[in-house]
Amino acid sequence: MIQLPIAHAGHWAVNLLYVLPLVVAVGALMTQSWRDKRHEKAEARGDKPADAPPAG
């Protein structure tokens, strides 16, 4: 009987769940790093960063 590879998808999916937190964390960290750099560049130029709180 021919078994389709999809029959083992459960195994693969469970193991992929161990990688997913790493993928999410790396994505979040790269975004944060990019935002930090943009923030610093804006500060260096003397601009008010887009996400800075309003002056009170």
Added chain:
Amino acid sequence: MQRRRLLVLLVFVAAGLAVALPEAALAHGIVGREDLPIPKWLFGWAATAVLVASFVGLAVLWPKPRLEAALERRLASVPKLLDPICGAIGIALFVLVVYAGFAGTQTTTSNLTPTFVFVIFWVGLAILSPLFGDVFAAFNPWRAIARAVAGVAALVSRDGLPAPLPYPERLGRWPAAIGILAFAWVELVYSGRGDPSNLAVLALAYAAVQFVGMSLYGIGAWNRYGDAFAVYYGLLARISPLRWERGGLYVRRPLSGLTTLDPVPGTVALLCVLIGTTSFDGFQNGPVWGELSPRMTDAIAGLGVSQATALELAFTIGLLAAVLVVAGLYRLGVTGMQRESSDGMTATELARRFAHSLVPIALAYVVAHYFSLLAYEGQRIVYLASDPLGEGADIFGSAGAIVDYTWISATAIWYVQVIALVFGHIAGLILAHDRALAMFSDGRIATRSQYWMLAVMIAFTSLGLWLLSAANS
């Protein structure tokens, strides 16, 4: 730039392939099924959340280096006689282990030598060292013999002993890294590892290498950098709040001993060997290796070597590949850190400066992978102490003791493993954060440089949990 991209790609492909394959069999000892309230993979998510929360907590609440150059104070005086007494006990145990290996029965579980070497010495001492300090240094039989011989030689010779050669700087901890890799090979690959007489021969060979090293470069230098076990237990002991010195016991902040680790060549390699070989131990108990190793063995046997040699070669390739994957992950984190810090330091230099943050991870891997071995197989020492040769003796009246596989449940072991992994990686994060604050003048750059180390810690945690879940399933 091209090489960096290639490295990134290779590491992710290797790590992805390693993780995205089916689950597996049995690791150490007889471990039953766990009764867990949530699926195992969810522990990976929870561990990641804890690491991220710890990272944020460190960024906010830990603004200045606290571990670098932390002070220690003298806790108590220790009689100077203790050192030679411990050394004598170490020599006696070494002689007993070698003698039992040659003279005792050659059945693995009935002879003292295999259990003493692989469980009590390799795992037991690794767990004792971070708690009580460098216990092995006191009992190190090779150092004790060398000291005794040097003492007698100094008394006998008229002109005094010649000064040892200066320890070559470029050698660093490479001898220790090679020694630990060789031990791991014996433990995980060598087909004659269960034979007590083979272990006795190897123990004598190891001792001979240590005597040559100590006579060339001096007892102190060789024990600091060359003796694989002295270096290994010495590294783990730096986690401990206790530091022993001849004549005194000192107390310090836990982990602070690691900040004074001299980052000589071979230090990163040694730590990658420790983490990589332990990872392979878990990996080889899983289904991926179960499917891959027969194919590799057949392919190697097709080249004309015997099936047994082909099997050892296949496992050797697996062992080295595991070390390279761990080294690649760390290198990736360091390369990212270098890009963020932009202060002109090379990646190799940064890798060495942050190598101390890998020590708690190495410990976490050892505890997570070998705790069940110690918990179950370690009990054999009770009957082996009474009958070390396995020939029917009953010296202490405990020869009839049996191994109790029910004293701790598989669920409890799983929790110990998860806690060890999470705490080990939090400790690694703390050390890396503290070092970054000391190195980078701007706190923001220090925190940002650690994004990459956080990713490395999450990768090691996920890998460790996946290996454990596959091995225990």
